[in-house]
Amino acid sequence: MRVAFLAAPEGVEQIELTEPLKAVSEAGGTPVLVSTEPGRIQAFHHLDKADTFPVDEVVGDATAGAFDGLVLPGGLANPDALRLDDRAVSFVRDFFDLGLPVAAICHAPWMLVEADVVSGRVLTSWPSLRTDIRNAGGTWVDEQVKICDHGLNALVTSRKPGDLRAFGAALLEVFSRQSV
Template sequence: MRIAFLTAPEGVEQVELTEPWKAAEQAGHEPVLVSTQSGEVQAFHHLDKADTFPVQEVVGDTSADSFDGLVLPGGVANPDFLRMDDKAVGFVRDFFEQGRPVAAICHAPWTLIEADVVRGRVLTSWPSLRTDLGNAGATWVDEQVKVCDHGSNKLVTSRKPDDLKAFCETFLEVFAAERAS
């Protein structure tokens, strides 16, 4: 299974990128780092610069139909940059329109809000997004991981890095089940 990991050129929370990436690899899947620009992605440990990672595909040069699922790591800056990029927002929206599964953690639902795909869905996130999600028509819950199958695809969301184990296990199960159906 080919899984897109969409990040901005900087601002992604490193652990929210690397832990799901490792989980996908260990499950035998092919994670692909997609960004809005070629080169490298600068990850962060909260507000401090961390490692860099090579971009494998640029969002404007690829499409949702070449992937089986999408993972949106968080970090405060990452989804804020992504939601300001029309191609990134369109890429995310295409996964929903094509019925492909999506997983988002922490602040990543900001990008989902911009893509206008949360209305009528129940999801979780970093608590500060609660009002934004409600204003966009979603129902926010304070749960470690939430799976929502409203619409043609499934959406897996989690709140924070402490939820990564459950997030990884759940999105891998959901993505595998979606592919099998």
């Protein structure tokens, strides 16, 4: 199972990157950190700088078909920066076009809104995104984790760092179906 983790050069919430990354690794998968620039990304603990992580692939060179799934970690600044990058938005949309599973936590569903893949789906997020999700044609629910099987691919969403255990378990369940 080869899984892309999409993060901006600065602003990803560290625990929302590291915990799902660890879950994929411990399940025998290969996590691949994809960003809009080469080098390292700067993670954050809320508003404070945390660790940096090496970028494995640049979004302009990466293709969705080379992966079994996509994880979109949150943090307020991460999806806000990514949704301004056409290559990143296209990369996310490609996973849906190919029927590959996607998992997004916290503020990351902003990328789903920007990629225009929310319509007709049921998902959760950080509560402040509920109006954006509804305006994009989705149904927002306040649940720890939500799996929405819609057509060919599944979408796993979660609200916040406190939901990471359930988020990790759900994304592994869904992604493992893809890589079989």
